[in-house]
Every structure is written in structure tokens, then in C-alpha cells.
Amino acid sequence: xxxxxxxxxxxxxxxxxxxxxxxxxxxxxxxxxxxxxxxxxxxxxxxxxxxxxxxxxxxxxxxxxxxxxxxxxxxxxxxxxxxxxxxxxxxxxxxxxxxxxxxxxxxxxxxxxxxxxxxxxxxxxxxxxxxxxxxxxxxxxxxxxxxxxxxxxxxxxxxxxxxxxxxxxxxxxxxxxxxxxxxxxxxxxxxxxxxxxxxxxxxxxxxxxxxxxxxxxxxxxxxxxxxxxxxxxxxxxxxxxxxxxxxxxxxxxxxx
Numbered sequence: 282x283x284x285x286x287x288x289x290x291x292x293x294x295x296x297x298x299x300x301x302x303x304x305x306x307x308x309x310x311x312x313x314x315x316x317x318x319x320x321x322x323x324x325x326x327x328x329x330x331x332x333x334x335x336x337x338x339x340x341x342x343x344x345x346x347x348x349x350x351x352x353x354x355x356x357x358x359x360x361x362x363x364x365x366x367x368x369x370x371x372x373x374x375x376x377x378x379x380x381x382x383x384x385x386x387x388x389x390x391x392x393x394x395x396x397x398x399x400x401x402x403x404x405x406x407x408x409x410x411x412x413x414x415x416x417x418x419x420x421x422x423x424x425x426x427x428x429x430x431x432x433x434x435x436x437x438x439x440x441x442x443x444x445x446x447x448x449x450x451x452x453x454x455x456x457x458x459x460x461x462x463x464x465x466x467x468x469x470x471x472x473x474x475x476x477x478x479x480x481x482x483x484x485x486x487x488x489x490x491x492x493x494x495x496x497x498x499x500x501x502x503x504x505x506x507x508x509x510x511x512x513x514x515x516x517x518x519x520x521x522x523x524x525x526x527x528x529x530x531x532x533x534x535x536x537x
Contacts, residue, residue, distance in 0.1 A: 288366070293343045295339075295342075298333070299338060306336065307380075309340070311323045311341045311342075311384075315459070326520055340372070386410040389410060393470060393475070407529055411484075414494035418494060419467040430457070434447055479504070483509060496509070512524065
């Protein structure tokens with residue numbers, strides 16, 4: 282991986298070229314979810330391969346506090362607007378003036394803040410694993426931060442706490458940094474704000490996802506937005522679903 286400086290924070294990223302001749306080479310930036318990384322969210326799920334094979338230039342970063350990027354322990358460092366600026370600075374670093382931006386879960390929250398703050402930089406917005414909780418929720422429960430700080434997985438009994446702690450341990454994450462992230466990344470957008478998102482938008486949520494909130498309800502607030510149901514998938518499995526990939530590729534082929 283390569284690295285760049287985002288206002289004093291060292292972030293890791295990849296910049297992947299299209300793998301087919303004659304592809305558009307249009308850039309797409311991928312923003313992963315909480316406790317994940319570019320590898321877990323986008324490479325292991327074959328998203329990066331799917332998109333480069335479809336002719337896209339794919340930029341992927343590890344969010345601050347995640348993966349190979351710098352770990353920070355002040356919750357204020359993880360404000361969604363600050364993390365959106367990390368994505369914008371990656372685009373600046375790579376000389377990308379305008380890109381499709383796809384985020385999953387926390388990454389979708391970050392991407393929505395980016396589209397609102399810098400609409401001229403976003404060609405299309407793809408929000409996966411985040412529905413109406415962008416407006417009505419503040420991210421994952423604070424109990425997830427407590428789970429990261431528990432002495433061990435064995436000390437936890439709540440199923441959601443256990444799931445996120447086990448995931449964090451399996452990915453080798455910095456538990457203290459993730460606790461700070463949960464406490465800092467809790468910014469919602471109002472219905473009026475999401476109504477100002479003025480780029481083509483696709484919202485994809487699993488039908489068994491009990492974390493994200495309704496995709497159609499969020500789509501109804503964003504002018505012209507489309508909603509896609511990832512049938513039979515929960516929050517963790519929806520991201521790499523083949524119907525999700527197909528819906529995104531079809532949407533991108535139609536966007537202005």
C-alpha cells in the first residue's frame with residue numbers, strides 16, 4: 282500500500298487501474314465500514330476485482346484508526362465531516378477531480394457527508410448498509426465501544442457486542458482506536474440536509490439487516506434516489522452479495 286498525509290494523519294491507500302482495454306477509466310472511491318479495512322470490505326469481497334474488470338479506476342483507503350492507517354485515540358478525531366475530508370484529500374492526492382463514491386455502513390455515512398460538503402467532487406453516490414439511520418440514528422450503539430474495551434470476548438454476553446468484538450479481533454484491529462471511532466463518528470444528517478444531496482444516489486440495504494434502517498425510507502428523502510433490496514442478507518453479508526454488485530454496475534452505467 283501507499284500512504285498520503287491527510288492534514289497530519291498518515292493514511293494508507295491503493296490506486297488500482299482498470300484491467301480491461303477500452304474501459305472508461307472512470308474513478309470510483311471506496312470507503313469501508315467500522316472495524317473493517319480496504320482489504321476486508323472491498324478486496325476480500327471481490328469488489329475491487331469486479332470494478333477494475335468493469336473498466337473503472339478504483340481508489341481504496343483505510344480510514345483513520347483502521348487497517349494500515351494511523352491510529353488515533355481522541356473521539357473528536359473521528360467526526361464524520363473530518364473523515365469525509367480524508368476522502369476528499371485522497372482524491373486531491375490522486376488528482377481525481379470527480380469520482381463515483383461508494384461507502385458501506387460507516388463508510389456510507391462518511392460518503393454522504395462528502396456528497397453534501399463537496400457535491401462537485403461526487404459523480405454518483407452509492408450508499409450500502411445504511412438506510413434511514415443516516416437521519417434517525419447516530420451510528421452503532423455506544424455499547425460497541427464498551428465491547429472494544431472489555432477485558433476479553435468472554436466477558437461479553439450481548440450478541441451485537443460479541444459480534445463486533447469478534448470481528449475486530451479477527452481483523453487484528455486496534456481496539457482502543459475503534460472505541461474512540463464509535464464515540465466520535467455519531468453525526469446524523471437532517472431530512473432537509475439529505476434532501477440537498479444533488480447527485481445520482483443508490484441505497485442498498487439487506488432485507489435481513491437490523492443495523493441500517495430502511496433503504497426506501499432514506500431514498501424517499503433524496504431527490505431521484507433509487508433503493509435496492511439485497512434479498513436475504515444481513516448487515517455483514519450484504520456488502521459482497523452478487524446482486525449488490527450487479528445493481529451497482531447497472532446504476533453506474535445509467536448515471537449522468
